[in-house]
Amino acid sequence: PCQEHLECQSRCCVTNSLSPQKFCTPQTIFLRCLPWRKPLGYSCLEHKECHSSCCAMTENARRSCTSRTIFLQCIPWRKPDMDFCSHHDDCNSRCCIRLVEGGHYRCVQQSGLIRQCLPL
Incomplete structure (x- = not known):
């Protein structure tokens, strides 16, 4: 567990699951620290929370991580x-x-x- 990037050898302290606790994780090949993102179907409030970068209104009137169209659009139900x-x-x-x-x-x-x- 960690709280700041400086605590980690990789200089990456990010969330890596639904748990809000942060952990030391490796950087990407582009030397970026990417936090875990929610898969399709998980509730969300913002696009950046989702692996698909698409948080939209669903049939049951709640916001969930949804897939993008073939044109990469994020269209709410x-x-x-x-x-x-x-x-x-x-x-x-x-x-x-x-x-x-x-x-x-x-x-x-x-x-x-x-x-x-x-x-x-």
Whole structure:
């Protein structure tokens, strides 16, 4: 166990598991100290916590380490049509509106010639 880089022969004192305790670890071939990062499925708050560098909202409305797309994008999960929502970004269609006056907001497909978020 260690608390600072200077305590280690390798000059690397980093976390190497889910435990918050730090340990002396070897440097990379580029002489960098890389801390352990969480694998896919682990809860997270920031991208830097994840091995994939992608911390996004998942189906169960919590943030987890997720994989990137083939284009290396980090895209959060979004709700399907007719699910309850509170903001356009909640929906896969990017369209969250009230279907009836005074009703709940729901995700709906964009409509119209230029694909707008309009009431049905």
